[in-house]
Amino acid sequence: MKAAVLEEPNNLVLRGTKDPALVPGDLVIRMRSATICGTDIRIFRGRKTMGVRYPSILGHEFAGEIVDTGGRSGFSIGDRIGICPAIPCGHCHRCKRGAENLCSEGMNFGYEIDGGFAELVRIPAKAVDGGNVRRLPDGMTFGEAAMIEPLSCVLNGQEQVNLGFGDVVVIIGAGPIGLLHVLLARLRGAVRIIVSDPNAPRREAALSYGADTTIDPTTEDVAARVRAETDGRGADVVICAIGIPALARQATELAAHSGRISLFAGFSKGDTSQMDINAIHYNQITVTGAFGLSRRNFDDAFNIVASGRLDVAPLITGRFPLEETLRAFEVAESGAAIKVAVEND
The missing domain is CATH 3.40.50.720 (NAD(P)-binding Rossmann-like Domain)
Structure with a gap:
């Protein structure tokens, strides 16, 4: 598959990489929209290093459609889904006290798990079992679904x-x-x-x-x-x-x-x-x-957008194909657009 891979700070390259390797219960989605966060830019420029791997695929604000169910029932190929990117461990002191957004033992897309700036993204079974996956209603676009994460924060x-x-x-x-x-x-x-x-x-x-x-x-x-x-x-x-x-x-x-x-x-x-x-x-x-989001925050934000009470679509003013991810980062960093999305049609 094609992916925008961060080889090291200031070195983001589009190249071929292995398709995601599934274990039973995982899903694979085709990324359709992934929006660029200020944190992505800080990681790209080496100003944020905690939890960052090299090489890695960034992107924690994304949505797409299922292309492989991994043998899991309840989902079908073609389902349109949004993803809460923070996967808490569920058993540490912070999680037990209701602060799962501060969990230091969990996993996050774009950090411990390869994220959304790629043709395909693996959704681990733990995320699916934990309720991190939401089907999109007919009226919600992939771009709007990608915006649920920043709204949740x-x-x-x-x-x-x-x-x-x-x-x-x-x-x-x-x-x-x-x-x-x-x-x-x-x-x-x-x-x-x-x-x-x-x-x-x-x-x-x-x-x-x-x-x-x-x-x-x-x-x-x-x-x-x-x-x-x-x-x-x-x-x-x-x-x-x-x-x-x-x-x-x-x-x-x-x-x-x-x-x-x-x-x-x-x-x-x-x-x-x-x-x-x-x-x-x-x-x-x-x-x-205020750091990150919980699954409750994600669900609340998702429902606010799905109900039509808050319109996030106009915030996306820059759109680039996956092949132009580096250019998308440059535009997002320059401030020439409000929110920039990388799209994979």
Whole structure:
């Protein structure tokens, strides 16, 4: 089969590789759409190495159709499916305490298991048995199904800060994740959404997806503008949707008393940041991280999209065939598109 193989950092090549080897109970799918995540780019550039193998096939946001059932009943060749890419072990301390997204003993597509930037992808029996596979309803495209994974992560992040009705929300960063935060925050009942991003087209996109106000941090004092927009109170929830360490400190300047801050975006290995600890202490601000997704998050996000309550399709603004995966990565990294999909027709 053809696959985009990461041989080493900065060396992604399309080449032939062995078809997936099945054991009984596995499925094999033909990848139809695999979207590029910021984490994929960080792995490609060598800024994220934990759990990464060389050579490997990246891609944890993907969907496709079954071409081999592996002798398993209940599935048929041609079934259209989406995949929750995190396969927890189910027996470690974290899994037992309901934090399977933090499981360090499990497997993940694009890491321990070859992922979606390939013609064919093996779905291990453990993932099928664990409920990681969802059949797509007729109205859901493969691209939309691939977007369920990032939406699931966003859902986890908003749950960690208890974002809900009546909240004033500031989202720092209007990339694909920031825009998903806008869409979901609106759905969850945020009363006002303010987005900060230096990129004018992305600020326009944020407004089109439901933001009330946008800020250009290169020309405006973000903290002063947020205070002006909130009668001096600040934001109930601040979400850092871009992995720039200095923005963690900025978040403490934007949060209201008893505000909640989500350091949602991944940062590069070794990154540190100074935060205003007095603001955290005296204003009683909660600061939390948000990593990955659980199978519950995936199911909830899947049902939100399947029901039509949230439309993720417009976020995919760049599409490339598998043969042009490297070009797709370059476009995603440049910010010229919102979300980039690699497709295998």
